[in-house]
Amino acid sequence: MTAALAISIFVLAYVLIATERIHRVAAALGGAALMAVAGIVDAHSALFAEETGVEWNVIFLLLGMMIIVSILKQTGLFQYLAIWAAKRARGRPYRLMVLLILLTALLSPVLDNVTTVLLVAPVTVLVCRRLGLPVAPYLIAEALASNIGGTATLIGDPPNIIIGARANLSFNDFLLNLAPIVVVLMAVFILLCRYLFRDTLRLRPEHPADLMDLDEREAITDPKRLVRCLVVLGMVVVAFGLHSVLHLEPSIIALLGAGAMVVVSDARPQEFLEEVEWPTLVFFMGLFILVGGLVRAGVIERLGEAAISAVGGDYVLAAAGLLFGSAVLGAFVDNIPYVATMAPIVQDLVEAAPDAEQGGALWWAFALGADLGGNATAVAASANVVVIGIAARNGEPISFWKFTKYGAVVTAVTVSLAWPYVWLRYFAFG
Structure with a gap:
């Protein structure tokens, strides 16, 4: 009865988010409230429990990086990068898209996909306008692109951090096992974009001519302030890469970086707090509680156990099930709580594997499915939600279905290409 009620509430909230009959924040909070009223979640399970509560590390990571981006925006850095990028692309729409995709893909594995889109999206808005x-x-x-690129490393996508901790996998483990296929997928994605966005990639000859006369250096209003801020940003990036050595969560690093940047920039609270995407943060809180209700009711665990029972001792089938199943299930719930819930189940399956190679293949299939499945819908990954929030804030709203019609195609293509890689590397020639 509890499981059926939890599913009903989740589906209702999801339908409201997808159809946009009411604002997505109201739908997520309303669904969270219904979970609480129905007794499926309580204060402890919704706010403090590790497996079912709000993922505060994600919330505060976002908050810290939003403050950092807000302060950087005031230095004129994004205007500088926008003019530079547009001039390098000579105003050609597809060339500009490829340049921005490559920038995103290169940053995502080093930072993480959420931080990357927070940095690149403001540049994109400016150059497109x-x-x-x-x-x-x-x-x-x-x-x-951020979800694909972030798949390559331990810190590139938040689900990888969860998997790495559970499976005791290092930064280099992820790089060696996932980076090769990510490079292939990114190349395919760039070609796919030419087809997906063909109706909007049309050159307007009057704009490039005006653009080439601009001097990007004039956008920097306070060079000394910018240098101080970039030093702090560099320290944050290095700390992200060394977070396991420093024994600091990425959220703590982001908050420390935000505090340091406030100090070195002498920014006033009203200047940087007004740029924080508060609706996005609240939406995440509601979404985490909704998924936590499914976890608490045992819905996701039962799905996982049913999958394990179905594959039996066939580890090729188990890897395929984890890859494709995670992509499908992760499309409907944020991949962070999904991975946190499924990781113990995958660990049990890995420990029963006949050899380490096949057991390891399950972790990589799981990571690929969860990360690439994050592209499937507008709420499947944190980066998607952040981008939609930035778009709405800048008067360029992206609907649930507008995002999903592109994301679903990209997910289908990339996951389908990832399976031959897993099968060939870990089973056929493993």
Whole structure:
């Protein structure tokens, strides 16, 4: 009875989010409230429990990076990068999209996909407006690229951090096992974008001519302040890469970096707090509680156990099930709580594997499915939600279905290409 009620509430909230009959924040909070009223969650399970509560590390990581981005925006850095990127692309829409995708793909494995889109999205908005191009296709492409690129490393996508901790996998383990297929997927994605966004990639000749006369250096209003802020940003990036050595959560690093940047920039609270995407943070809180209700009711655990029972001792089938199943299930719930819930089940399956190679293959299939499945819908990954929030804030709203119609295609293509890689590397020639 409890499981059926939890599923009903989740489906209702999800339908409201997808159809946009009411604002997504109201839908998520309303669903969370219904979970509480129905007794499925309580204060402890919703706010403090590790497996079912709000993932505060994600919330405070977002908050810290939003403050950092807000302060950097005041230095003129994003205007500088926007003009530079547009001039390098010579105003050509597809060339500009490829440039921004590559920038996103290179940053995502080093930072993480959420931080990357927070940094790149403001640049994108500025350059698209300068060229008279629609903003939405570029922001969608960047969110999709960040999820693909972030798959390559331990810190590139939050689910990887959870998997790494559970499976005792290092930064180099992820790099050696997932980076090769990520490079292939990114190349395919760039080609796919030419087809997906073909109707919006049209050159407007009057804009590039005006653009080439601009001097990007004039956008920097206070060079000394910018240098101080970039030093802090560099320290944050290094700390992200060394977080396991420093024994600091990425959220703590982001908050420390935000505090340091406030100090070195002498920014006033009203200047940087007004740029924080508060609706996005609240939406995440509601979404975490909704998924926590499913976990608490045993819905996700039963799905996982049913999957394990179905595959039996066939580890090729188990890897395929984890890859494709995670992509499908992760499309409907944020992949962070999904991975946190499924990781213990996968660990049990790995420990029963006949050899370490096949057991390891299950972790990589799980990571690929969860990370790539994050592209499937607008709420499947943190980066997607952040991009939609930035778009709405800048008067360029992206609907649930507008994002999903592109994301679903990209997920289907990338997951389908990931399976031959898993099978060939770990089973056929493993």
